[in-house]
Amino acid sequence: MKVRIGMALAVVAVLVLGAIALTGCGGASSGTTSGSTGATSGQESGTINISGSDTMVNMAQAWAEAYATVNSNAAITVKGGGSGNGIAALLNKTVDFADSSREIKPEEITQGKANAVNPVTTEVARDGVVVIVNSGNALAGITKDQLGKVYRGEITNWKDLGGASAPIVLLGRDSSSGTYAFIQDVVIGKGLNYAKSMRSLQSNQAIVDEVAKNPNGIGYVGLGYESKSIKPLPVGGVTASVSTVLDGTYPLSRGLNMISNGDPTGLAAAYLQWILGPDGQKIVKDQGFVPLSK
Amino acid sequence: MTDRVMTRNRVRRARAVEAIAKFVMGACLLFAAGMTVAIIGIIIYRGAPSISWAFLSQMPKHQMTAGGIWPAIWGTLMLTLGTALFAVPVGIGAGIYLSEYARRGAGTRLVRLSIANMAGVPSIVYGLFGFSLFVVALKFGTSLISGALTLACLTLPVIIGATEEALRQVPQDLRQASLALGATKLRTTLRVVLPAAAPGIVTGSILGLSRAAGETAPIIFTAVAFFAPLPKTPLDPVMALPYHLYIMATQAVKPAPTVVWGTAFVLVAGVTTAGVLAAAWRSRQRSRIRW
């Protein structure tokens, strides 16, 4: 069976044409496959790329899914990876918004200036970082000071916290996580480091799963990741909840932000407004986080 | 003891040793093969129940806990197509050039050896390269085209290697006969040698492309998003099956296990079907060709 060069070239040509055609087709049908009902014309169209905080990623996806029913001309893409990744992407000019569960750092602002990026932060929700342990753990609570010692590696056994003697299995995120940076700032202390024995897990959910399985585990996750499989520890006597975060009594409260390059315009501005509006904030509540107090 | 008895004992012992050795080695082979069977079996067992037309053709709903994986399938198809568009022509051309035209010397040999060894460089290094060149420097951003170009660089050495190997297998007699009949070298190469090497080239390319389709590391920072609608232009990010699987296995909030295993099933089924078909076609072609 001789493969003729001409036939081979014809096949390649067909593939090329097919690719061009299909990409166009894919674009045309994407509006209908997202199940949109109230498709309104005259709305802004375009693509918004968002990446960053893993704490916020599910909420970001929920926002994107819901917004598609409001404006079917908009394509919102969402990616996790950690607040650090999102901010880096923003500074590399590859995304429109960076989701961040921490404040932007001065070095990042400087790097942004070097790349002609002017970061503007908008708080879109609030969150409390919850300290979680296995549901079988008898510990009733922990102080911020003790938490710092645990995460710096100075306390390594549960008996030093008043429990039975067992080694503490320290779980946390990796350095791209905003939650990692927030805990480092607020609990461990500026300039000091996490214990080297801490296991870096990829995500909030991974920490929940591991703590649920491991009787000696301790970890930190966003408020929206609480679940029946693990037990939250009150910090300094205050339990994390929507009300204690709103009134500021929970010591590990923080803002969840979307950072853009300059003030957002066009579709990005419309999207941000929608998130700050009642529909967006309802999703915040549904996700288990804390909506902005009106 | 007589010589005969001693020899008989030695032979008996040697035979016993042989039996044991065969048993141990056979067990090792069984382990290796058994692992493969187990892997495929588990994926089919846990993934097949999720497969339905709805699963394959719908968008994900409720944060990956329901709905389908259509955009990931589409994204992987587009990425692979893009990779093929860039890597196959350049790869085959380069393979022909290096095998038939380049001067035979130490320099050429070094180049060919280097290219073959690029195939062994970890895929994350290609990802690093693609990220800094296509995403940031050329400002394509996280997009279909960045990912396709990165995967194309990854696949290029594989296709070049397959082309060279296939061309090498074509006997010199064929080339010389064609030249003796008056054809130019170019005609010989394109009309005689290349068609004879075509099965090997096509199979190698398909195997290389199916490997590219299953790669995760190079596309994490060059092409994919966790959630994205279908790409409208090559500059849009895409979803892709391997990345989708990675995220759901490590990060997403409690995705339904059916979605996770279903995605694994689709990915493995797609990648291995292509490879198996290609390999089967190649052995059929090989048995037909008689030099």
Next chain:
Amino acid sequence: MTQPSPKTARRGRPGFSRAADGVVKRLIAACGWLAIIILGAIFVFLLVNSVRAMREIGLAKMISGTDWFPTSEPARFGFLPSEVGSLWVTGVSLLLAVPIGIAASVYLSEFAKGRFKEIAKSIVEFMAAVPSVVLGLLGVAYVAPVIQQTFHVESGLTALTAGIVVGIMSMPTIISISEDALHSVPSALRQGSLALGNTSWQTTYKVTIPAASSGIFAAVMLGLGRAIGETMVVLMLAGNAGIIPSSPLEAARTMTGTIAQEMGEVVRGGTHFSVLFAMGLVLFAITFAINLAADVVLERQRKMWRR
């Protein structure tokens, strides 16, 4: 006979066809050069982007540094935790894959026959087609819990877990290349040995395996290169702690895993960005050298036994 002489026939060929030939030839050469340029560019890119890190921190200090804290106030960029982690994972994987792989390849080559041999070979090579992320998923679902329960460790995400799965992944490479090496030993050698009174097994371990030894060695090296370069499995299974692990039952981070995890958080032009490229350069150098050595050995063996 009015056939034109070759001279006149050639003169009669249309010039367009000859011009087209020239264009095609130049296209083919262009492809060749393009491929060389692209693959060379990868190395150059790695080098150029690492320069900043090498100047600010120094290659030796990075390779031997014991702390990896890229986001701390005085950022520390020591590769040692990642290097040792890579070594542990690779070591475990080779410990698993090399004996089993070589034994399996010997059986395939010397004792298996006909259809059974073909089927077994196909099944083993099939595994090479399975994407690594799928193997990572299987590891998370099945291997990690087993490790956790068997060894009573706190978590199943350890260097051992990752090493086992990477070992299973490397087996097809080792098996098929070893089998090739054994296959290329001329049967005359085997027959000679049998004629002198050896059993099949004695022939194998006294004659065939030593004859193919360089090829088998190359197979192991290629398996090693594959194991060091594996990214997804280690990302999902190795645990990624910052310590220098002293046993395979601890969580480890590997060079590939570190690059994959942190690539997203680097801003172009920064020090962290450059350090990751330096790590990539080290990885590139190691795997390239291993593959090159293996290739040279294989080429030499092929020449040795060519009829």
